[in-house]
Amino acid sequence: MTATLSKPALKIGPYEVDPPVVLAPMAGITNVAFRRLCREYGAGLYVCEMITSRALVERHPKTLEMITFDADEHPRSMQLYGVDPVTMGKAVQMIVDENLADHVDMNFGCPVPKVTRKGGGSALPYKRRLFAEIVSAAVRAAEPVGVPVTVKFRIGIDDDHITYLDAGRLAEENGAAAVALHGRTAAQRYSGTADWTAIARLKEHVKTIPVLGNGDIFSADDALRMMAETGCDGVVVGRGCLGRPWLFRDLQATFAGRPIPPGPKLGEVAAVLRRHAELLADHMGEEKGLRDLRKHMAQYLRGFPVGSDLRHQFGLVSSLAQLDDLLAGLDPDVPFPADGEGPRGRQGSAGKVVLPEGWLDDPEDATVPVGAEIDSSGG
Template structure:
């Protein structure tokens, strides 16, 4: 049965990866609705998957930063409220988890140890953190100890670079600490999104652990998801860039997971209706039409991929300021079938990059006294959501 069990939760084995500036409640709602359509088409009556909010910092959460509090607002129709936390100081991570539990704000909490962005890793966070075994252990244990029965999961990468691999140690520590599942992106921090994800690493982690292991990396279609399951034996798949401008991929993923061959290939007019609904959800969420439309602009660019629109109209749509303006500009574009060019990889792959790390970070797998002090400062400095 293609279901994923995480603590007391049982869902279809499909997860929306948290993405900064992307997986806010309006976009999560669209993805969930698409997944629920796939479930109905496959005759499945359970929960269609996990749809995780964009990463929030633990310090900003504990401080109740207004924008961070907005970020953790749930998609109002989601039966499972999933929140991803980033933190580098165990006490603060524990306090953030306890806050979410005590205030009944989450049903599932994920810990981010996979972010490769320099502003995070140069402070020792994200994909850099599992190199320090003592710090990683303390953070995971603090989260589990304060979770009150809510399942904690961990997301990480293969390592910092090919010479500094961390995922198998991290998996063992996380399992021993009591996490409910672990997700692995089959790339190192240095790779960012370059090259191909190494699915063999996911297969090895599946062999290592008794808890569910979820696979992430280069999932752009239902065929890719099926191939990953077959190659790795993973308990679930985590989709990130593959859904940008394409929330209907969750119809395909959930339907395929339950044995259906149904695939969503929306016409331009149908995509326009999805864009309109996305904009309406965004205006409702932000309570500010101009801000909502500014947030929509990147999504509109992704939605238009592969369609015959024209450069000038694309530029006009990238500057929309109101819902009426959006509708007018979309209505001017002739309807057309879903193009093959809209399929395939999404997002910028780029090239490998030199890891940005704290000074002397790779000298030892344990924190030095000086690094301990700097880690505490980093937690404060990154405050702000």
């Protein structure tokens, strides 16, 4: 598929995002090295790992290290997590005062139990007043200098507690520059299939700001299909680019109406993997960077006929020299495998969402969850 969609350019505040593609923040993945690797394949908006608002305000060293951006990275996009309007306002004010980022994305979509049991992430939009107050506090701090604030959320807690239409309306009313919907509930986590019809309903419901769709974008054709089926203004890509940063090249081509390039041969994948290693080593130091690379190996080699022993060795790599030796053992002419496409990353299974006691009693209760921001370790 190479046809283009006749839609106006995606604008996030003052920034035009062309193609209309956003890299979703992923913990332990979207550091400055991975973002640069992806940016080398195509334009878009590339969001750093999630930052805890309290950890930022308290200047936790790990958090300050995580907000590293390349000199040519623009706009610099930071995702914040928080449950307290006061702390969120202070965090955004700090971003503004110290020129730490050009765009702030707010995370109300995380389904991880350690987050939802404190009332954070995808549990929080159920508390409509508190949700609105957090968005409003961020926007008030950011607005005077033109830093756009966007909001990402899920369909709801579970099928019995749907929150996304209220969340979209409240985000719009309180000054968000755009909203993004992951078409799953918190209970689904990353299992099953994303419900794109919910993205279409949100687009009908939110009238004045862009709506982005997220969930099951594993190819450039998926992105075009989502936009055609839902009317959304852009797409958010997460797990689909794991071990496949060239997905952004494919997206760049397809949105421009050009043919999608063929999948890379194993030799090309080896070169990308080596580039990723080099960037991580520059960012973290060689030993730490190569340890970090290990989590990516299975995704890069997915579907290729690489023996189990060699795969095991890739998973233990600890130096660039060792990596070079292993890459030299690969056949560079092996074509990209047919099953190299499709879902990737951990899908897991659906489960009951862990919530604070009494969380569902009153959606209008704006009380900040007790102890939700005690863990200020960042990330």
